[in-house]
Amino acid sequence: MKVPSVVIGQxxxxxxxxxxxxxxxxxxxxxxxxxxxxxxxxxxxxxxxxVLVAAAVLSxxxxxxxxxxxxxxxxxxxxxxxxxxxxxxxxxxLFTIWRLRATHEGLRIGxxxxxxxxxxIMATSLVTLTTSPIVFTDGLERLLNPLRIVGVPAHExxxxxxxxxxxxxxxxxxxxxxxxxxxxxxxxxxxxxxxNRAKSMIPILVPLFVSAFRRADExxxxxxxxxxxxxxxxxxxxxxxxxxxxxVVAAATIVYLAAAVVVR
Amino acid sequence: MEPIISIENVSYAYExxxxxxVDALLDVNVRVDAGEFVAIIGHNGSGKSTLAKHxxxxxxxxxxxxxxxxxxxxDRSKLWSIRQAVGMxxxxxxxxxxATTVEEDxxxxxxxLGVPPDEIRRRVDEALxxxxxxxxxxxxxxxxxxxxxxxxAIAGVIAMRPRCIVLDEATAMLDPVGRxxxxxxxxxxxxxxxxxxxxxxxxxxxxxxxDRVIVMDDGRIALEGAPREVFSQPDVLRQxxxxxxxxxxxxxxxxxxxxxxxxxxxTVQELAADIHALLGGCAG
Ligand SMILES: Nc1ncnc2c1ncn2[C@@H]1O[C@H](COP(=O)(O)OP(=O)(O)O)[C@@H](O)[C@H]1O
Ligand SMILES: [Mg+2]
Numbered sequence: 001m002k003v004p005s006v007v008i009g010q011x012x013x014x015x016x017x018x019x020x021x022x023x024x025x026x027x028x029x030x031x032x033x034x035x036x037x038x039x040x041x042x043x044x045x046x047x048x049x050x051v052l053v054a055a056a057v058l059s060x061x062x063x064x065x066x067x068x069x070x071x072x073x074x075x076x077x078x079x080x081x082x083x084x085x086x087x088x089x090x091x092x093x094l095f096t097i098w099r100l101r102a103t104h105e106g107l108r109i110g111x112x113x114x115x116x117x118x119x120x121i122m123a124t125s126l127v128t129l130t131t132s133p134i135v136f137t138d139g140l141e142r143l144l145n146p147l148r149i150v151g152v153p154a155h156e157x158x159x160x161x162x163x164x165x166x167x168x169x170x171x172x173x174x175x176x177x178x179x180x181x182x183x184x185x186x187x188x189x190x191x192x193x194x195x196n197r198a199k200s201m202i203p204i205l206v207p208l209f210v211s212a213f214r215r216a217d218e219x220x221x222x223x224x225x226x227x228x229x230x231x232x233x234x235x236x237x238x239x240x241x242x243x244x245x246x247x248v249v250a251a252a253t254i255v256y257l258a259a260a261v262v263v264r
Numbered sequence: 265m266e267p268i269i270s271i272e273n274v275s276y277a278y279e280x281x282x283x284x285x286v287d288a289l290l291d292v293n294v295r296v297d298a299g300e301f302v303a304i305i306g307h308n309g310s311g312k313s314t315l316a317k318h319x320x321x322x323x324x325x326x327x328x329x330x331x332x333x334x335x336x337x338x339d340r341s342k343l344w345s346i347r348q349a350v351g352m353x354x355x356x357x358x359x360x361x362x363a364t365t366v367e368e369d370x371x372x373x374x375x376x377l378g379v380p381p382d383e384i385r386r387r388v389d390e391a392l393x394x395x396x397x398x399x400x401x402x403x404x405x406x407x408x409x410x411x412x413x414x415x416x417a418i419a420g421v422i423a424m425r426p427r428c429i430v431l432d433e434a435t436a437m438l439d440p441v442g443r444x445x446x447x448x449x450x451x452x453x454x455x456x457x458x459x460x461x462x463x464x465x466x467x468x469x470x471x472x473x474x475d476r477v478i479v480m481d482d483g484r485i486a487l488e489g490a491p492r493e494v495f496s497q498p499d500v501l502r503q504x505x506x507x508x509x510x511x512x513x514x515x516x517x518x519x520x521x522x523x524x525x526x527x528x529x530x531t532v533q534e535l536a537a538d539i540h541a542l543l544g545g546c547a548g
Binding site for chain 1: 320322344347348351352354356358359360361362363364365367368371372373374375376377378379380381384385388404405406420421424
């Protein structure tokens, strides 16, 4: 067994227009897309939204396979949703198998729901696929900043994300080391039932937690020694710039989304 | 000249419960001047880290005072000026790098100080050049070797424009190559940039490179002086549970066997030169 060396945030570097947009533009447009997806009813609207997502995916030059990968974890939910709609929605009969009655309405609503969820996942994955985690965190911090007056800890959330991103590879490496050390002492992580396998994880998780807490403690001292005192008065090396391209893309997308919402 | 750091009659006790009071420092006096390279050695638990943490107000003395550029570390209003003036590099390189890329991490200190973006950029580039890490701006910390990570940590401190850098066993977890890299870097900072360096180490071969060696023992300063002075007292050092450098050991052994060594050599080069001179004298 080996701990996978994950690429976090699944960012795929590139220099397409989508890659170069300000992260705030991308996050906000993805949000607008989500809102549009949940307001529209007509198949024409769905078609327009699907065309927009397809155009965005193609222009980003991110492999379509990568964009669709975001669907894998929810594939089961998609199928379940479709089947439930198909057989449970009242309406005109389509066919019947073993006392289960599928309806035309069910088929239509089921399909549209699947399309809606698929487009939603694709649009949001496209943001993380074309934005490096650091830039994404920066964008999120700046977007949430105004919400500080209502108590949203914008800077702290962004700092937590940064530290998590920073330490995931370190902790994975450490997990791998501990597992190898335990295996060298005869530990077995692969055989036995679920209970046994869960039990065999304890000698890994305990040292991992102990070390994680020690790391957190040392990191806190190191950050204080470098004058860290929260977000106040802090400047940033990287400046986000909302440029002309952002304005044009944002305006065009909003107009298009509005048209998609009103079309019948 | 005003000292960078002046530690005056400082005692420090870690307060545990009622009984577990640990006196980690007892009446310690240390002065660090600009551009000086000071090594601190001492056995485990002798109070080196505790002393280091007093140098930039991570700990405040139980008794006595610490001054950084004349500012008392008890003065809360000077806290950030003090931490800007004295930077710290710790033992575990992994646990002091905050950001996900090298340049972002080096920028962390200046960002906290509120330095304007263009100026941060300039400082990051300069600092990375000083530690020979130009070209690694976008690298992720986990892609670097131990020595490289420590040099990034040093760059992160340099970018804050400090007057002194304190390294608390910063070479302890590195391989010989990494140790060399770090040591070369900090020596250059002291000699060329005029930044004082306080290097805590348990490698005697590193301590001999310092201008001054401070030996700690159970919270007190047991010995202080130029490396040659300190290391020519092997019996005292052994009592303090410390070794003398291997070269020095060899020279002292030769002296015991009747070879008349002209001085206490501290490095291989010195010993080689001395033996060469001796042989040259005989074989002529
Ligand atoms: N956080 C702490 N709480 C209680 N005692 C401590 C703490 N840190 C260090 N000590 C004790 O203080 C003494 C000096 O420790 P330290 O300064 O870490 O020594 P060194 O760095 O030379 O190994 C030791 O006896 C140690 O056990
Ligand atoms: Mg220590």
